[in-house]
Amino acid sequence: MFDAIRSNKRRSAFLVAGFVLFVVAVGAVVGYLSGGGPFSLLISAVIALAIAWGSYWKSDSIALAVSRAKPADPETYQRLHNLVEGLCIASGLPKPRVYVIEDIAPNAFATGRNPRHAAIAVTTGLLDQMSRVELEGVIAHELSHIRNYDILVSTIAVTLVGTVAIMTDLAIRMMWWNGGRARRAGDRNDSGNPLALFGFVLLLLSPLIARAMQAAVSRRRETLADISACQMTRYPPGLISALEKLKADTTATHSASMATAHMWIEQPLSGVRDEGRLGWFHRMFDTHPPLDERIALLKEL
Amino acid sequence: MTWIIVLIVVALLLVYVVVTYNGLIRARNTVDNAWSQIDVQLKRRLDLIPNLVETVKGYAAHERQTLEAVINARNAAMSAPSDPHSQAAADNLVTGTLKSLFALSEAYPDLKANQNFLNLQEELTATESRVAYARQFYNDSVLAYHNNLDTFPTVIVAKIGTFTRREFFEADEAAQTPPSVSF
Numbered sequence: 001m002f003d004a005i006r007s008n009k010r011r012s013a014f015l016v017a018g019f020v021l022f023v024v025a026v027g028a029v030v031g032y033l034s035g036g037g038p039f040s041l042l043i044s045a046v047i048a049l050a051i052a053w054g055s056y057w058k059s060d061s062i063a064l065a066v067s068r069a070k071p072a073d074p075e076t077y078q079r080l081h082n083l084v085e086g087l088c089i090a091s092g093l094p095k096p097r098v099y100v101i102e103d104i105a106p107n108a109f110a111t112g113r114n115p116r117h118a119a120i121a122v123t124t125g126l127l128d129q130m131s132r133v134e135l136e137g138v139i140a141h142e143l144s145h146i147r148n149y150d151i152l153v154s155t156i157a158v159t160l161v162g163t164v165a166i167m168t169d170l171a172i173r174m175m176w177w178n179g180g181r182a183r184r185a186g187d188r189n190d191s192g193n194p195l196a197l198f199g200f201v202l203l204l205l206s207p208l209i210a211r212a213m214q215a216a217v218s219r220r221r222e223t224l225a226d227i228s229a230c231q232m233t234r235y236p237p238g239l240i241s242a243l244e245k246l247k248a249d250t251t252a253t254h255s256a257s258m259a260t261a262h263m264w265i266e267q268p269l270s271g272v273r274d275e276g277r278l279g280w281f282h283r284m285f286d287t288h289p290p291l292d293e294r295i296a297l298l299k300e301l
Numbered sequence: 302m303t304w305i306i307v308l309i310v311v312a313l314l315l316v317y318v319v320v321t322y323n324g325l326i327r328a329r330n331t332v333d334n335a336w337s338q339i340d341v342q343l344k345r346r347l348d349l350i351p352n353l354v355e356t357v358k359g360y361a362a363h364e365r366q367t368l369e370a371v372i373n374a375r376n377a378a379m380s381a382p383s384d385p386h387s388q389a390a391a392d393n394l395v396t397g398t399l400k401s402l403f404a405l406s407e408a409y410p411d412l413k414a415n416q417n418f419l420n421l422q423e424e425l426t427a428t429e430s431r432v433a434y435a436r437q438f439y440n441d442s443v444l445a446y447h448n449n450l451d452t453f454p455t456v457i458v459a460k461i462g463t464f465t466r467r468e469f470f471e472a473d474e475a476a477q478t479p480p481s482v483s484f
Contacts (some may be wrong), residue, residue, distance in 0.1 A: 078423055078424075089438060090435075090438050270464050
C-alpha cells in the first residue's frame with residue numbers, strides 16, 4: 001500500500017513536470033513560427049506554471065464542477081452519508097466531502113489531492129439501483145482510491161489532459177479555418193499558415209498524449225482498488241454484485257467527459273464492448289479493464 | 302578517520318532508534334484511538350434508543366414488554382463497567398432486544414410508514430455497522446502494532462519503552478456459532 005502511495009506521488013510529479021515542459025515547448029514553437037520570439041516563451045511558461053499550480057490546488061473543484069456534482073444533503077442522502085462514515089471508520093480515513101450527480105446512469109468517482117482534501121461523488125442512478133451492500137462496495141472502492149493516492153494522479157490528469165485537449169482543438173480549428181485570416185478563396189496573400197502545420201503535428205501527437213495519460217492512470221489500479229475495497233468491507237459479494245449491475249447497465253454517463261473518463265468506477269463512455277472496424281482503436285483508449293475480468297478476479301477471493 | 306566513521310555509525314544508529322521508537326508510539330496511539338472510537342459508536346447507539354422507544358410507543362403502546370426490555374438493556378449498557386468483556390455482553394443484550402423491537406414493527410404498517418421511525422431505523426443500522434467497522438479497524442491496528450513489536454530488529458527498540466501488547470476484540474461465542482435454522 002505504501003508502495004502504491006509513493007508511486008502515485010512520483011507519477012503526479014512526472015505528470016506535472018512533463019506537462020510544463022510540453023507547454024513551454026509549444027510556446028517556443030509558436031514563438032518561433034510566428035516571430036514572437038522569447039516573449040511567447042515567457043508567456044507559455046507563466047501559463048504552464050499557473051495551470052500546474054491550479055491542477056494541484058483546484059483540480060478537485062474542477063473535476064466536480066465539470067461533472068455537475070452538488071454537495072449531498074445529509075438529510076436527504078442519510079444512507080449515503082452513513083455508509084461513507086462507516087467505511088471511513090473501518091479504514092481509519094477522515095470523512096471526505098460527499099457529492100451527488102443528477103444522472104440516471106449508475107457511476108461514481110473520487111477526487112482530491114490527499115485523504116484530508118478528498119471528495120466522493122455518486123450519481124443518483126447509482127443510489128437508486130444499488131442495494132445497501134452493493135453501494136457499500138462501490139464506496140469502499142472509491143475510498144481505496146483515496147487511501148492509495150490514486151485520486152492525486154487522476155485528478156491532476158483531469159486538468160492537464162483537459163488543457164492539452166483544448167490546445168489541440170484550438171490548433172486544429174486554426175488549421176481548418178486558417179486562423180480566420182482568409183475569408184474567401186483567393187483572399188490570402190501570404191503562402192502559409194504556420195499554426196496549421198503546428199495543429200497538424202499536435203493532432204498527430206494527441207494519441208501519444210492520451211497514451212501517456214493512460215500510463216499515469218494505469219488500469220491496474222482499478223483492480224487494486226477492487227481488492228482493497230473487499231479488505232475494507234470484508235464482503236466481496238457486495239462489490240461483485242455491484243459490478244455485475246454496472247455491467248448489465250448500458251446507459252452512458254452523460255456527466256462524464258473525455259477528460260474525466262478515467263476517474264469513474266465504470267468506464268462512462270462507450271468503448272469497452274465496441275466491435276467493428278474501429279473497435280481496436282477504441283480499446284486502445286480504454287481507461288478501465290473489462291468488468292468481466294474484474295468480477296472474475298473478485299470471485300477468486 | 303576511524304573516529305569519524307564510528308561517529309557516523311553511532312549517529313545513524315541513533316536516528317534509526319528514534320525513528321523506530323516514534324513509529325511504535327504512533328502505532329500504539331492508533332490502537333488506543335481505535336479503541337475509543339468503538340466506545341464513541343456504542344454510546345451513539347445508546348443515545349438513539351430513547352427516541353426510538355418514544356416513536357414506537359405512539360403506535361404500539363401496548364407492546365410494553367418489548368419496549369421495557371429495550372429500555373432495561375440500554376440502562377444496563379449505560380452503567381456497564383468499561384472493560385471489553387462486560388461491555389460486549391451488555392451490547393449484545395441491546396442488539397437482541399432491538400431485533401425483537403424491529404420484528405414487532407412488522408405488524409404495524411402505520412409505524413413502518415412513519416418517516417421518523419424509518420430515519421431512526423436507518424441510523425441504528427448504520428451505527429451498528431459502524432460499531433462493527435470500528436472493531437475491525439481496532440483489530441487491524443492491533444495486528445499492525447503487534448507485527449511492529451515482534452519483528453526483528455524493532456523488537457530490540459521496543460525494549461526501551463513499555464510497549465504492552467493489546468487485546469484483540471473477539472466476537473462472543475453466541476456470535477461465533479452459526480444460527481440453527483429449522484422449518
